[in-house]
Amino acid sequence: MAYVAARGGEQAIQNSEGLYRILNGDLTRQNIRAIEQHMPYLVDRVMGEGSLYAPELAALALAQTGGDLYEAVLLLRAYRSTQPRLFYALPISSEKTIVVRRISAAFKDIPGGQILGPTLDYSHRVLKLEALETDSIQEPKLETKNPAPSSYPKLTDWQREVGLLAGELEPVVQTSREVAALPDITREPPVYPAPRAQRLQALARADTGGILTLGYSNMRGYGGIHPTVNEVRLAYAEVQLEHPITGAVFSAGRVRVSSAEVVTPFSSGKTPPELSLGFAACLGWNETKLIAASMLDIAMSLPNPHPAHSEEFVLSHTEPVEASGFCIHYKLPHYVTFSSDLDRVRKAQAGGSLQPELEEVTA
Amino acid sequence: MKLEELAFARQDYAYAFLDEFAKRELRRKILKAIAIPGYQVPYASREVPMARGWGTGGLQVSLALIGQSDTVKVIDQGDDDSVNAANLRRFIARMTGVKTTTDTLAASLIQSRHRIPEEMLNERQVLVLQVPMPEILSSVQPSYALAREMHSDGDYALLWLGLYEDLVKYREVSYGADYPVLVNGRYVMAPSPIPRFDTPKLHQAAHLTLLSAGREKRLYAVPPYTNVYPLEFEDVPFQIEDQRGWVDASTGATGKFMSEIPQDGGSSSYQLSDTGLKQKLERQMTGEQVEIGATYFDDDTNFYIAGFLKGSS
Numbered sequence A: 001m002a003y004v005a006a007r008g009g010e011q012a013i014q015n016s017e018g019l020y021r022i023l024n025g026d027l028t029r030q031n032i033r034a035i036e037q038h039m040p041y042l043v044d045r046v047m048g049e050g051s052l053y054a055p056e057l058a059a060l061a062l063a064q065t066g067g068d069l070y071e072a073v074l075l076l077r078a079y080r081s082t083q084p085r086l087f088y089a090l091p092i093s094s095e096k097t098i099v100v101r102r103i104s105a106a107f108k109d110i111p112g113g114q115i116l117g118p119t120l121d122y123s124h125r126v127l128k129l130e131a132l133e134t135d136s137i138q139e140p141k142l143e144t145k146n147p148a149p150s151s152y153p154k155l156t157d158w159q160r161e162v163g164l165l166a167g168e169l170e171p172v173v174q175t176s177r178e179v180a181a182l183p184d185i186t187r188e189p190p191v192y193p194a195p196r197a198q199r200l201q202a203l204a205r206a207d208t209g210g211i212l213t214l215g216y217s218n219m220r221g222y223g224g225i226h227p228t229v230n231e232v233r234l235a236y237a238e239v240q241l242e243h244p245i246t247g248a249v250f251s252a253g254r255v256r257v258s259s260a261e262v263v264t265p266f267s268s269g270k271t272p273p274e275l276s277l278g279f280a281a282c283l284g285w286n287e288t289k290l291i292a293a294s295m296l297d298i299a300m301s302l303p304n305p306h307p308a309h310s311e312e313f314v315l316s317h318t319e320p321v322e323a324s325g326f327c328i329h330y331k332l333p334h335y336v337t338f339s340s341d342l343d344r345v346r347k348a349q350a351g352g353s354l355q356p357e358l359e360e361v362t363a
Numbered sequence B: 001m002k003l004e005e006l007a008f009a010r011q012d013y014a015y016a017f018l019d020e021f022a023k024r025e026l027r028r029k030i031l032k033a034i035a036i037p038g039y040q041v042p043y044a045s046r047e048v049p050m051a052r053g054w055g056t057g058g059l060q061v062s063l064a065l066i067g068q069s070d071t072v073k074v075i076d077q078g079d080d081d082s083v084n085a086a087n088l089r090r091f092i093a094r095m096t097g098v099k100t101t102t103d104t105l106a107a108s109l110i111q112s113r114h115r116i117p118e119e120m121l122n123e124r125q126v127l128v129l130q131v132p133m134p135e136i137l138s139s140v141q142p143s144y145a146l147a148r149e150m151h152s153d154g155d156y157a158l159l160w161l162g163l164y165e166d167l168v169k170y171r172e173v174s175y176g177a178d179y180p181v182l183v184n185g186r187y188v189m190a191p192s193p194i195p196r197f198d199t200p201k202l203h204q205a206a207h208l209t210l211l212s213a214g215r216e217k218r219l220y221a222v223p224p225y226t227n228v229y230p231l232e233f234e235d236v237p238f239q240i241e242d243q244r245g246w247v248d249a250s251t252g253a254t255g256k257f258m259s260e261i262p263q264d265g266g267s268s269s270y271q272l273s274d275t276g277l278k279q280k281l282e283r284q285m286t287g288e289q290v291e292i293g294a295t296y297f298d299d300d301t302n303f304y305i306a307g308f309l310k311g312s313s
Helices: A009-024 A029-038 A040-050 A055-064 A069-080 A155-161 A176-180 A196-205 A208-219 A287-301 A311-317 A320-329 A335-349 A355-362 B020-035 B056-065 B083-096 B144-152 B157-170 B196-202 B275-285
Strands: A098-103 A228-242 A249-264 A276-283 B071-076 B109-113 B126-130 B181-183 B187-189 B208-213 B218-222 B228-230 B258-262 B268-272
Touching: A009 B083, A029 A040, A029 A055, A040 A055, A040 A069, A040 A196, A040 A208, A040 A276, A055 A069, A069 A320, A155 A228, A155 A249, A196 A276, A196 A287, A196 A311, A208 A287, A208 A311, A228 A287, A249 A287, A276 A287, A287 A311, A311 B144, A335 B258, B020 B056, B020 B208, B020 B218, B056 B083, B056 B109, B056 B126, B056 B208, B056 B218, B071 B083, B071 B275, B083 B109, B187 B218, B196 B228, B268 B275
Parallel strands: B071 B109, B109 B126, B126 B208
Antiparallel strands: A098 A228, A228 A249, A249 A276, B181 B187, B181 B228, B208 B218, B258 B268
């Protein structure tokens, strides 16, 4: 296959894309539907990092790329950037979401209760090999018993009340006009230190693997902050819009959202000490990323963070589209730059450009 | 008159792909960049249907500038037919319908990765360079936030120190391509990874050069007729690549930047890196009437501004 030196680059591109399609099969509506319905966590991850909540399009992106996550995220982002911004939704308040899972590691029980919800956390990680032999495995049906409360208080409310957490909350954005005035990372490039809104946006879109890597390095002790998971929530949230003429608030649909809060003692540096709070949230359900991200949120705010946990370092290196794109760009031809480097190497090997001058000095 | 006669036909994408708000932002940032030569202007940088690092910055600038009467040339490593150049050209043509060319003289806008054409550009042409790393200070200060402060202070001591340390250690500067240049006496700038051979072409150039890094969200400019000097010591002058004796295998051309092609048995053959020029020279050899423009370097690698290059190559 022609790469660069050969003529006919455009033909080569078409052929290589054709080969890819032959190897990976046709796109069918059935496959796309199957991905959307049966791989919700994968779809969530693509939507979260692609920062576009559109399960059908995320499933299409996955099908079209054969499940290549970075390519799928890029497809969604590139589509997103062509879409006009018609409205700003009202802020989602955590207390008003429909919570399906809500746990805290900080206390045995918390106001509102621990809700384990749907999770594989305590499942045996055993392959269900029998599924390969039968058409389907019927899971036992669960009976509905106690209706869950429609909302849960925040653990941080209690902690603020008793003086464990720093007193005042920052002013909360309430109207769609205030939302529209927030610095938007897709419209204004981040210049560090970034406004908090941009930091949280960047974390929400960040690469799960990258956030996990940096977060885990902190957990293992590189600038470690000794965090405790205050609250992890998986929920459905109404996307509420204000009617442009009547002002009436209506729901445009529900999205899956998740959030994590961690607290850590002593890291604020204040005396007497108080708890510091780290927070992260994203579209879709992605607990691993958010726990790591909320820890990094605290680590980034330290007066002297570990170099790998400074805000610029974390946010600029966990951007999935930029990081993956630049990594694969090294596949592009670099023979001009390499030739320029070789010229230097050859000259240095031959004694270097400085030689005559040195001889003058030493003569 | 009917409404449908006034309205444009329905399109899947806007003209030149980017929405008008994105184009407006880019044009404003480009104007700012032209007003402050060499200064890196942050811009939002939309995602486009190419991977980051594959020319998305150059592409956004091109898309924001291309009008329907433009003629576009896209090169990568000097080559019009390189797969990524072909891909970008295909995209630009598909989204704008403009004419494309491989002839430097026929192009009104040239998007390039890693090269400036050999034929001299004129005042009516715009060169858009794709930039991987816009921050020239990143080799000495990887934090963009701190590097920005150093630019504000005009603090380039670490770059000079790096050059000095190279000379002490290797008796040779280690910068290959992307050699740091001082623009308009104020900002030190990464000229993008063009070879040192192309660096002097930026000095007092007739054309406008726009440099854009989509991934790092920075764009900057060298306006026409602006001073661009490579960093050099008085006693250790800046040197372009030494390609003396390199002759293009098919046309016999010399004094232009060459690609080295390793041959069996340890030898090398050479090809003109500028394939647009190479094709014209080949057509000329068949007796065809071809217009070839003046070049920045003559056949003996003499730069057109006498005395600008103090070091012999």
